[in-house]
Amino acid sequence: MKTYSQIVVHDGNKNLIDILDISVLSTFTGNPIHVHAEGLRGTGKTTIIRAYKSILPFIERIKGCEFNCDPRAPHCPAHKNLNMEEIDKLGVEKIRMPFVEISASAKKGTVVGSIDLEKLTSKDDPRAALLLGTIPKANRGILFIDEINRIADISPEIADILLDVMGTKPGRIQIEEVGLPTVEIPVNVTVWAASNPDEEPGPLEDVRKQLSDRFDFVVYVDKPHGAEVVKSILEGKIKDNGLSEIFKKNLYIESRKRIEKFQIPEEIKDALALCYVNFNLESIRGLESVINGLKMLSALYDRDVNPKDVTFLARYALKHRTSEKNVFEIIKFIENTLTMNRIKRDEAEVAYFQKNKADESEKINKKIAGNNKSIIFDRFKFLRWPFLSKKYKTMGSNNNPADVEIKAPPQKAKKIDEINEQELIKTEEELK
Ligand SMILES: [Zn+2]
Numbered sequence: 001m002k003t004y005s006q007i008v009v010h011d012g013n014k015n016l017i018d019i020l021d022i023s024v025l026s027t028f029t030g031n032p033i034h035v036h037a038e039g040l041r042g043t044g045k046t047t048i049i050r051a052y053k054s055i056l057p058f059i060e061r062i063k064g065c066e067f068n069c070d071p072r073a074p075h076c077p078a079h080k081n082l083n084m085e086e087i088d089k090l091g092v093e094k095i096r097m098p099f100v101e102i103s104a105s106a107k108k109g110t111v112v113g114s115i116d117l118e119k120l121t122s123k124d125d126p127r128a129a130l131l132l133g134t135i136p137k138a139n140r141g142i143l144f145i146d147e148i149n150r151i152a153d154i155s156p157e158i159a160d161i162l163l164d165v166m167g168t169k170p171g172r173i174q175i176e177e178v179g180l181p182t183v184e185i186p187v188n189v190t191v192w193a194a195s196n197p198d199e200e201p202g203p204l205e206d207v208r209k210q211l212s213d214r215f216d217f218v219v220y221v222d223k224p225h226g227a228e229v230v231k232s233i234l235e236g237k238i239k240d241n242g243l244s245e246i247f248k249k250n251l252y253i254e255s256r257k258r259i260e261k262f263q264i265p266e267e268i269k270d271a272l273a274l275c276y277v278n279f280n281l282e283s284i285r286g287l288e289s290v291i292n293g294l295k296m297l298s299a300l301y302d303r304d305v306n307p308k309d310v311t312f313l314a315r316y317a318l319k320h321r322t323s324e325k326n327v328f329e330i331i332k333f334i335e336n337t338l339t340m341n342r343i344k345r346d347e348a349e350v351a352y353f354q355k356n357k358a359d360e361s362e363k364i365n366k367k368i369a370g371n372n373k374s375i376i377f378d379r380f381k382f383l384r385w386p387f388l389s390k391k392y393k394t395m396g397s398n399n400n401p402a403d404v405e406i407k408a409p410p411q412k413a414k415k416i417d418e419i420n421e422q423e424l425i426k427t428e429e430e431l432k
Contacts, residue, residue: 004245006236007044010229012222016048019316021248022296024192025255027097028057030070032190033292034166034214036148036204037220037321038197045194046146048221056097058065059140066132067185068098068139073188077130098141100134104190108157111135115177130183131135135173138189150194153201159211165189165216188426191215205320213282214416215291217316233428255299262298264291266355268310271337273284275314275330281322289317307338 009017016037026033037045062069067076069094074080079087102111113133135143144164145151152159165171170188193215197203205212219389224230272287281287293313294305311331318327 001049002051004248006053007048007051008224008229008233010224011224012224013044013048015312015316016045016219016221017060018295019219019313020049020052020192021219021251021300022293023192024052024056024097024142025296025300026189026253026292027140028059028252028256029259030188031186031292032166033289033296033381034180034191034193034413036193036195036215036218037221038195038203038214038308040198040223041196042252043221043223045203045221049144049192049194050101052142053099055245055250056099057252058094059097060092060094061140062087063093067136068095068141070140077183098138098140099144100141101144101146102134102151102158104147104154106134106155106158107150108161108363109133111158112161112173113175114176115180115366119299130175133173133175135161135189136185136187139187143189145191145192145193147195148199148211149195149197149199149207151212152204159208162191163211163214166191166211169210172310181416203356206354212320215320215350216285216292217313219316220319225242251300255302258302259295259299261302262295262304264294264305268294268305268307268337268342269332271341272314277331278333279322279330281318283321284313286321290314291318307335310334310338321354395400 005012006250007017018034019035023035037049039045059068060071062071062074065074065076065079067079069076069079072086074082074087078091082090112133113132113136114133118131143165159419160175165173165187170186172184172186173324174187175183191214193204201207203212224233224341269291272290275281275289276284290310292311294309297309297313298305311334314331314334315327318330
């Protein structure tokens with residue numbers, strides 16, 4: 001089995017790694033995001049999924065609890081009624097986030113669990129106990145199912161269990177035993193699945209549509225295309241692939257701390273709501289998946305989400321929920337709506353900025369003009385006052401030029417550059 005850092009990242013598998021990171025972080029915050037990796041045999045999808053086992057973060061549980069009870073919210077039959085003090089007494093331990101796998105030949109009893117008949121019939125200490133199945137053991141972690149299309153085809157009862165587990169968050173499982181009351185346990189499990197849609201019995205959405213719809217994201221994994229990448233795989237070259245185990249472990253821990261730091265912009269929520277209305281989507285689940293994925297992306301990359309993030313996630317959230325043509329149209333719609341909004345917003349910002357700038361320069365010009373005007377006006381006050389005086393107005397009404405009273409400065413006219421400034425500055429008194 002390859003370790004995480006031995007995986008060679010290329011165009012064909014990069015998107016699966018990005019989506020799995022989103023899912024791990026979301027599981028770590030207590031909200032499962034289910035992922036289905038589709039692809040031909042040999043594309044390495046199961047290798048990548050299994051390699052994640054070694055980089056999963058640690059979670060806290062009540063010491064020894066097989067159901068992985070969260071000390072702050074215990075749910076198993078043994079711990080659900082305990083108070084904080086009693087839990088403290090039992091102690092708390094750290095375990096790696098569970099990663100368990102069920103195979104195509106799995107049986108219902110081993111998957112959900114059963115009543116422990118041995119304990120029930122014990123002569124010394126007879127008591128009802130549960131023999132835990134794979135799913136409750138995966139609580140607060142990952143449940144991996146390879147060849148999910150085959151399981152859905154040959155074991156419809158396992159598919160029914162998965163529907164219950166993935167139907168709500170948290171999901172639930174029922175443990176039934178003939179002649180005994182049914183036990184129901186809540187489980188918070190993230191399901192990762194893999195399948196080859198080209199092999200029998202075909203794509204999961206054709207085998208069991210309802211189960212296919214339970215996956216938040218379906219990612220198509222492809223073969224590497226470049227010869228360089230193939231060469232690196234052959235050489236087992238692992239340098240510079242960006243997949244450092246320590247880096248990833250820390251990334252989930254750091255990202256969880258900033259999960260509330262970013263909000264999904266209203267315009268993105270509006271665009272997604274319009275998709276639902278305009279494109280006749282069957283359920284709202286796909287859009288919820290996009291929103292949840294966006295929250296994780298902003299925390300993982302420590303930045304606000306952008307239109308590209310939305311189309312990236314919408315592609316995988318809708319692939320199995322509507323026709324290929326519709327997905328194409330929706331992506332185009334999201335791009336146009338968000339880009340248009342962006343352009344409009346940018347234009348509005350530019351216009352606002354330019355207007356402000358214009359207002360500002362107008363103010364400055366006015367100020368300069370005002371200042372200049374006042375300087376000029378003050379200096380030539382003696383020249384202009386007759387035109388503004390009441391006398392001038394009366395003069396204006398006199399039609400006979402001979403009767404016009406001549407008012408002129410005492411000096412002879414001079415060129416402006418010949419005038420000494422001192423001569424120009426007059427006080428009110430001097431002008432009277
Ligand atoms: Zn417990």
